[in-house]
Amino acid sequence: MKHTPQSHLGAFLRARRGQLTPQECGLPDADTSRKVAGLRREEVARLAAISVDYYTRLEQGRVRASAPVLVTLVRALRLDDDQKTYMFELAGRSGAHPRRRRTVQRVRPAMRRLLDQLTETPALVLGRRLDILAWNPAAAALYTDFAAIPAGRRNYVHLLFSDPMVRELHRAWEHDARDAVAALRMEAAADPDDPELAGLVGTLTIRDPDFRVWWAEHRVNGAAYGTKRLRHPLVGDLTLDCDTWTSPDGSGQRLMVLTAETGTPSHDALRILGSWTTREPVADHAEDVTR
Template identity: 45%
Template sequence: MNGKGDIRQEINQFLTSRRAKITPEQAGLPTHGGKRRVAGLRRAEVATLAGVSVEYYTRLERGDAGGVSESILEAIARALRLDEAERTHLFHLARAAGTTHPPRRRPSPQRVRPAVQQLLDSMTETPAFVRNGRLDILSANRLGYALYSEVYVDPVRPANHARFIFLDPRSADFYLDWDSAAEDTVALLRSEAGRDPYDRGLTDLIGELSTRSEDFRVLWAAHDVKFHPNGVKRFRHPLVGDLLLHFEALELAADTGQTIITHTAEANSPSDDALRVLASWTASENVPSSHGGDA
């Protein structure tokens, strides 16, 4: 998003896409039979559920969200049955619509603090890295670098998960659940675009991916957002084969926008054995601990 017009458009498309997903039956509204011309709820139905006038909701859905109260946003979130990630996204967009922002500048390089790097390096049996909201890998420990070695084949720095998934054919082999990884990646970028719509680096990345990847364009048009603090990922690593790993995303309170991602395997599982082999390889090959680069 580049300015107020883009934010208004984003609000419009987001709210439109959310009400299209809810049927009157799901919302507990009478349908009175007959063929409906719109998918999901009508604007008037959302307004009724939220307790606002049709004119007010229509103005809001058209992107005029400056000055809207939190209570109104909460009512609309309830009416549209937004989950926590969607609700947060709506609040971020409304705040951006009502904020005067200076001209965007290219972001300054992001650095991982030495204490954070020491924490990463202390995790000798756990792959770990630090990423920012654009999904750049800012730094990693040895095992984290080894696990994501395929991402680093592209010489562009900083290495970026979204660019790897959508622009590098290796990703289809690396991620055994590629479709899920792609959907999660786009949802995370969409959430970040709402949180910081004036991030030029993010805008440039989205523009590049939209231009070069049809898969990205289709997923981006869905306007889905989500939180992804933990879960399971399945990899096919070129050195140790298939891995089933649990991940945790730990936000760094002192470094806004930076998140530590860790991966662990179930004890005594084949994936645990594979991680131990990978750890032995990193030690013998003397893999450097930090391979992030500037954001």
């Protein structure tokens, strides 16, 4: 069956409906016959002040949602800002992001300069689908030798699930992996017909049961900052702040930087890692990433 934008929206609505309880939404839960968690379609329709038939057709992908209906669904389904953005993207109502052409992903010169100037701080340039487009020596020392990984598998989410060394690096792997899946969901809303994204999701869905379950949850996350708790085989435990800055040119490229507060054991560990790395800038590998 061909997947349409409406069908993707319907899948998200069903998933979100299943994550809520009547109590969370201010509804009475006196029905002892309720056998599954989550709201019924009738309850969502009541909260959104729309007909059950119309909401049913929304979930079935048989009608395109209007902007006013989407606004009511934000409130009815208790969506946060990321979920709201994701839903409007799926419905084709955001108006903020024109459809992106599938062009060769090349690191912007300004991103490259920033990367090269961060000598003691691990940093990555992420592209569409969280592909890893470039990195500095400190990032390679912290994570893995990215240059040894074929370009087609040089993807942040793919490495989290399929590379044993990267997986073991994350002390809070489940938390970090779920966040990465949620970030990939945001990417899917911007270009749901991207064949490379479909291939990535298909591969991970087949290979990893956790990814399969978390992808089906339709959880989304566009957070630009957080904390990563890592355990490096050479320098031990690190607690790092992870901040991500998006390029203003609409390319979707992001600079991910990991830092530690000065004077902390984590900061000392980063300095040790940095002292073991070459000062030569990492060659630009973006020409290999052609999707």
